């Protein structure tokens with residue numbers, strides 16, 4: 605029996621998002637449920653309304669009786685009980701991102717600049733100390749339009765804090781988005797107040813637990829000690845830190861030691877990734893990295909399993925979801941869009957391929973159904989090309 609005075613809220617981690625005419629429930633970004641038209645009406649009616657009021661709204665919207673509206677809500681809650689909870693109070697509308705009939709991504713990756721104080725051996729952007737900063741005014745105007753529609757923003761580079769207006773940009777996002785700052789870890793500490801107050805997560809890369817080896821791979825002397833120092837200082841400033849490291853041939857024991865070192869300084873999230881043969885890594889012998897012995901992987905997985913306080917994942921264990929009629933076999937160009945330092949909007953940040961761009965941050969109509977149809981027509985020729993599971997690699 606329904607308690608008409610209760611609110612219904614999505615479980616923590618469940619995200620609700622419009623993609624065109626369809627409302628999706630995303631469960632931890634790994635799986636999704638496309639709701640029916642009636643289910644989407646029920647979810648919309650329950651937003652910031654006690655069940656009794658939601659039933660009234662549903663009755664009006666569907667031209668049905670109040671008894672049927674209540675029954676529909678009851679059936680919905682039974683079916684979706686894993687994803688919603690009952691609550692006596694609501695702190696305002698629960699978040700439904702996107703917009704009915706439009707095509708907003710869940711996540712935007714913004715490269716603020718292609719300048720960086722490091723010159724990592726694997727850098728897909730081939731970042732150097734010289735380069736271009738994104739136009740601040742155009743970016744902020746664009747991000748005004750995506751407020752309340754897009755949930756998450758990743759600020760990257762190059763080194764994002766090298767952008768002359770980094771502070772202004774992160775402050776413009778404060779309270780409106782879940783923010784991740786993808787940094788080299790060099791020189792970022794002067795913005796810790798802004799990062800903390802924006803509730804942003806700081807993500808940095810460490811290649812090795814051996815300072816000299818890390819410095820060599822990052823192309824900067826003293827990089828390891830500065831990054832470690834900046835991680836400690838970030839933790840002291842109440843900032844959550846995620847560290848990415850890369851599995852290479854014969855570096856499993858190094859990663860094990862790195863995990864121990866990071867655990868000691870309070871890092872709670874470590875991401876183990878593989879190197880993609882893009883940018884500067886094109887010359888790197890990626891093939892030999894893929895011949896990593898299974899027994900080494902097993903050792904690493906065993907270690908990860910036994911960690912109590914650290915959440916460690918292999919990047920390739922994350923499922924990459926694609927929506928029905930997605931352009932690619934992952935979320936690129938649908939749920940995730942990428943903006944480069946020139947203000948071009950691409951489906952994927954890893955490779956900005958000419959001809960595949962969705963548009964620019966100055967295009968007014970970027971999220972409309974009309975624009976989406978035009979875009980799908982424009983890129984249909986690229987669909988057949990698919991190297992190693994990714995259409996961008998090899999183009």
Ligand code: SF4
Nearest residue numbers: 720722724727762788
């Ligand atoms: S820190 Fe990032 S942007 Fe800078 S060189 Fe390394 S990979 Fe490239």
